[in-house]
Amino acid sequence: MALTTTELLTDIKLLGNIPDTTDTSSVNYDANILSVASRILILRLVPAILSIQEDYYTTTSETTIVAGQARYRLPSRAISGSLRDVRIRRGTEERSLAMVPQERRRDSSAGEVIGFYLEGDEVVLYQTPSKGGDTLILSYFRSPNRLALVSDCDTVSVIHDDYIETTGALSGDLTKDFIRAEAPHSFVATATTVDFGAASTGATPPTSLSVGDYVAPVGTSPVVQAPDIAWYILSGFTTAAVLRALGSADYAAHEDAAKADLANWLQTLTPRVQGELPPILPPM
DSSP, X not given: OOOBHHHHHHHHHHHHTOOOOOOXXXXXXXXXXXXXXXXXXXXXXXXXXXXXXXXXXXXXXXXXXXXXXXXXXXXXXXXXXXXXXXXXXXXXXXXXXXXXXXXXXOOOSEEOOOEEEEXXXXXXXXXXXXXXXXXXXXXXXXXXXXXXXXXXXXXEEEEOSSOEEESSOOOSEEEEEEEOSSTTOOXXXXXXXXXXXXXXXXXXXXXXXXXXXXXXXXXXXXXXXXXXXXXXXXXXXXXXXXXXXXXXXXXXXXXXXXXXXXXXXXXXHSSSOTTOOOOOOOOO
C-alpha cells in the first residue's frame, strides 16, 4: 500500500506528539503541515538526492525541430531551469550536443546543428537548423509536485478507451496530473485533460495509466514523489520544523535524528546499480 499524505500527517503527529487543530492559521493544521513538508521536500531532500548524481528525477522532453527555428522552450517543470543533456535524434541515431560558450559563437547562418546554448528560458540551437524533422531531446530533472491532502485528489478505478472512472466525484472535462501508485510515484502524465464521465469529448486517457494511480490538481500530489525511504526522512524533518514553530525545544532532537537518517540513506542510493561490470572492449 502506498504511503499517502494521510499516513504522513499521522506519522508526524505521532513522532512529535503534535495535537490536531481546526485553526487554519496554526502550523499544525493539516494543510499547513503539508506546506511545510513540501518546502522541505523541494529545498532539502531533492537537492540531497540530486547531489549523488544517480539520475533520480531525470526525464526527457521531445520536440520536432523546425527548419529555421533555433529557439525552443525549456520544460516548465525542470528544476531550476537546468538540463541534464541535449541530444538530437535523426532516424535511429542520437548524438549529444555540446554547449557553445558565447565567445565561440561566430556564425548565425542556417546550417547543420553542432551545439546549443541557453538564453533565459530557451534552448538555442547553434547553428540555426536548415532542415526540419529531427527530434530535439531535452533531458532534465523534473521537480516533484507539492503535497496535497488525499481528499483533494482521486484514484483511478476504471479505465475505458475514451474516459476514466475514479473513486471520487470528478466529472466533465478536467486537466489534472496523473501519478503512479507505486513508489517512487513518478508521473504518468502532467497537465493532461481526460474525460471523467461516459459523455466523452474525445480526450483519451494516458496510455500507461493503471487502475490505482492517482489523479491530482496540477502541481500537487497525495504521495511523496521520491524513493520510498524518503517518506520517513521527510516525516522526521517536518516534525522538527512544526515543533520549532510551536515553540517546543524537542525539535532539536528530531532535527538531529533526521539529518543522521538522511546521511545514512544517501549512502544506500549510490551506486544505484551495484552489480554493474566494466565493459569488455574489442582488441585494438
